Amino acid sequence: MKYLLALAARSAWNRKLTLGLTLMSIALSVALLLGVERVRQDAQESFAQSVSGTDLVVGARTSPVQLMLYAVFHIGEATNNIHWKTYQDLAAQPAVAWSIPISLGDSHHGFPVLGTTPDYFEHFHYGEAQPLAFTQGQPFAGLFDAVLGAEAAEHLGYKLGDRITLSHGMGDIGLAEHADKPFTVVGILARTGTPVDRTVHVSLEAIEAIHLDWQGGAKIPGITIPAEYAGKFNLTPREVTAVLVGLKSRAAVFRMQRYVNDYSMEPLLAVLPGVALDQLWQVVGVAERALLAVSGMVVAVGLCGLIAVILASLNERRRELAILRSVGARPRDVFLLLSAEGLFITLCGTLLGMILLTASSAMLAPFIQSHYGLLIEPKFISADELGLLGIVMGVSLLASLAPGYGAYRLSLADGLTPRI
Amino acid sequence: MSVVKIENLLFRWSAQSRACLDIPALEVRAGEHIFLYGPSGSGKSTLLGLLGGVLVPEQGTLALLDHQLTAMSSAARDRLRADHIGFLFQQFNLIPYLSVLDNVLLSCRFSSRRRERAIASGNTLHEEAQRLLDHLDIAAELQHRPVTQLSVGQQQRVAAARALIGRPEIVIADEPTSALDAERQTAFLDLLSRECITAGATLLFVSHDRRLSAGFDREIALPAINRALTEKEAA
Numbered sequence: 001m002k003y004l005l006a007l008a009a010r011s012a013w014n015r016k017l018t019l020g021l022t023l024m025s026i027a028l029s030v031a032l033l034l035g036v037e038r039v040r041q042d043a044q045e046s047f048a049q050s051v052s053g054t055d056l057v058v059g060a061r062t063s064p065v066q067l068m069l070y071a072v073f074h075i076g077e078a079t080n081n082i083h084w085k086t087y088q089d090l091a092a093q094p095a096v097a098w099s100i101p102i103s104l105g106d107s108h109h110g111f112p113v114l115g116t117t118p119d120y121f122e123h124f125h126y127g128e129a130q131p132l133a134f135t136q137g138q139p140f141a142g143l144f145d146a147v148l149g150a151e152a153a154e155h156l157g158y159k160l161g162d163r164i165t166l167s168h169g170m171g172d173i174g175l176a177e178h179a180d181k182p183f184t185v186v187g188i189l190a191r192t193g194t195p196v197d198r199t200v201h202v203s204l205e206a207i208e209a210i211h212l213d214w215q216g217g218a219k220i221p222g223i224t225i226p227a228e229y230a231g232k233f234n235l236t237p238r239e240v241t242a243v244l245v246g247l248k249s250r251a252a253v254f255r256m257q258r259y260v261n262d263y264s265m266e267p268l269l270a271v272l273p274g275v276a277l278d279q280l281w282q283v284v285g286v287a288e289r290a291l292l293a294v295s296g297m298v299v300a301v302g303l304c305g306l307i308a309v310i311l312a313s314l315n316e317r318r319r320e321l322a323i324l325r326s327v328g329a330r331p332r333d334v335f336l337l338l339s340a341e342g343l344f345i346t347l348c349g350t351l352l353g354m355i356l357l358t359a360s361s362a363m364l365a366p367f368i369q370s371h372y373g374l375l376i377e378p379k380f381i382s383a384d385e386l387g388l389l390g391i392v393m394g395v396s397l398l399a400s401l402a403p404g405y406g407a408y409r410l411s412l413a414d415g416l417t418p419r420i
Numbered sequence: 421m422s423v424v425k426i427e428n429l430l431f432r433w434s435a436q437s438r439a440c441l442d443i444p445a446l447e448v449r450a451g452e453h454i455f456l457y458g459p460s461g462s463g464k465s466t467l468l469g470l471l472g473g474v475l476v477p478e479q480g481t482l483a484l485l486d487h488q489l490t491a492m493s494s495a496a497r498d499r500l501r502a503d504h505i506g507f508l509f510q511q512f513n514l515i516p517y518l519s520v521l522d523n524v525l526l527s528c529r530f531s532s533r534r535r536e537r538a539i540a541s542g543n544t545l546h547e548e549a550q551r552l553l554d555h556l557d558i559a560a561e562l563q564h565r566p567v568t569q570l571s572v573g574q575q576q577r578v579a580a581a582r583a584l585i586g587r588p589e590i591v592i593a594d595e596p597t598s599a600l601d602a603e604r605q606t607a608f609l610d611l612l613s614r615e616c617i618t619a620g621a622t623l624l625f626v627s628h629d630r631r632l633s634a635g636f637d638r639e640i641a642l643p644a645i646n647r648a649l650t651e652k653e654a655a
Binding site: 011325328412415 | 475
């Protein structure tokens with residue numbers, strides 16, 4: 001048995017070029033499979049950590065997924081807003097430690113504009129309870145100050161002191177401009193890998209101010225209120241889009257959720273972000289599962305290549321098998337010899353694939369972190385990946401039986417004198 | 421003691437085909453050097469397959485060293501072959517990815533009996549392989565080369581060493597000299613029978629070339645003992 005395995009290794013080494021190429025293709029396909037799995041895991045983790053430390057997200061009554069989409073990811077638009085009075089009621093609840101009202105609806109070159117309070121920069125957390133950090137500048141203080149997310153700033157090439165105008169509505173083209181009331185960039189946030197990176201933050205009052213002379217989504221003809229007079233109006237918001245709520249004690253979360261959902265003055269919805277993010281991931285997760293399936297197929301193609309190479313070599317090896325039979329090898333030894341070869345190559349290919357992946361992810365991690373905000377954790381292998389590799393090895397074991405069986409049949413038919 | 425004893429052996433490749441071998445009797449005694457004359461088509465390869473235990477006769481008895489092959493499992497026949505028979509083929513006798521020494525030692529890898537007999541003289545396995553290779557005129561510097569670099573004659577002598585190591589009772593040589601020129605044929609034959617005598621092995625030399633039969637104790641002509649052939653001619 002031990003000798004047979006040594007013999008299989010020596011024989012494989014003798015055909016190292018073809019088998020080496022096959023081994024490489026398996027290594028690459030395994031690296032791809034594990035890479036996709038790893039990015040998938042990290043993306044899901046990153047996604048689940050888009051918001052952290054917030055106990056409840058509150059908005060007008062809609063579906064939890066939709067509320068998360070607009071309140072956290074700033075995708076789509078709210079069908080209804082919450083009255084300011086309602087927000088004040090919520091914020092005054094004894095269980096509430098802090099609350100961040102947010103107001104959406106405007107954009108800047110396709111990047112969503114978020115109206116909020118300076119509390120946002122203090123209480124909004126992401127990832128593993130990481131606070132927002134400024135690479136430059138500070139939170140907004142003046143009425144027409146804006147704070148940019150990292151990607152918005154980088155993509156549009158803004159620096160502190162630049163003046164920007166907001167557009168009414170979401171989207172990029174054909175929108176009415178709030179050109180009369182430009183904003184000044186006073187702060188740029190550090191990259192977070194969350195939707196914050198794509199957001200332009202201004203104060204709630206600023207959102208009111210730019211809409212003073214607007215009604216029903218359009219400028220009121222003939223009325224113009226210049227920016228310098230806007231501050232003289234009452235800029236207390238009438239409505240907000242959603243509220244992020246932090247509680248003094250997590251134990252109160254279900255009580256608070258019930259309070260919000262049963263709120264009598266207007267129909268509201270409170271969701272636990274973790275639960276809603278999981279639901280949302282079920283929807284967007286289809287794509288990543290498809291990606292995993294494709295990389296699984298790539299591995300299958302690699303294994304097929306391996307089996308084809310071994311089967312093709314079989315005919316040239318009939319003489320060799322006859323010699324082994326003549327010195328006493330049993331047909332099942334021949335079976336083992338050929339099956340071991342496939343398994344041996346897959347094992348080496350899988351190991352090499354893991355090394356390739358570990359090396360390349362260690363090298364690319366800083367690049368991916370800074371460009372995609374995706375944190376690739378340097379790890380060798382996780383339990384899930386081990387499961388995947390188990391499947392790869394299982395399939396290769398089954399596939400390797402094919403050349404083994406072919407050789408078995410061939411050596412039975414050939415006996416000691418192969419007819420070549 | 422008879423080394424090979426065949427009685428009323430009948431072999432067909434399939435139930436539909438006509439008989440390939442039909443041998444009423446054949447006996448080879450221990451220590452004999454037999455020249456088995458077999459032109460192509462006389463059932464030579466089939467007989468070797470039967471003697472090696474990879475084929476089973478349909479009828480009759482086939483005993484090897486008093487073991488009834490027909491009564492044994494295929495694994496037991498494989499074992500018997502490994503323990504007691506050294507095979508030597510026409511050409512391409514060696515495994516290309518093994519060294520000369522490893523090719524010789526291959527016989528000992530599949531049979532513990534031959535391993536034990538090889539070291540019974542007090543030599544290690546390697547020493548015993550080297551001793552045999554020396555006897556067969558394979559110089560020491562050739563012994564670590566890849567076998568693909570050896571000449572055909574050298575390859576056949578390495579194969580002979582593999583057949584002889586561990587002193588098997590029977591050495592079966594199937595046209596081992598057909599790829600050699602006349603001069604080397606005789607030299608190889610002399611060397612082989614000398615080493616068989618030293619090892620105390622019975623030699624069964626199969627060939628279609630009758631000129632080589634000189635020096636053998638006995639010649640058996642397969643066409644003469646195989647009734648399947650005479651029937652075919654009669655038909």
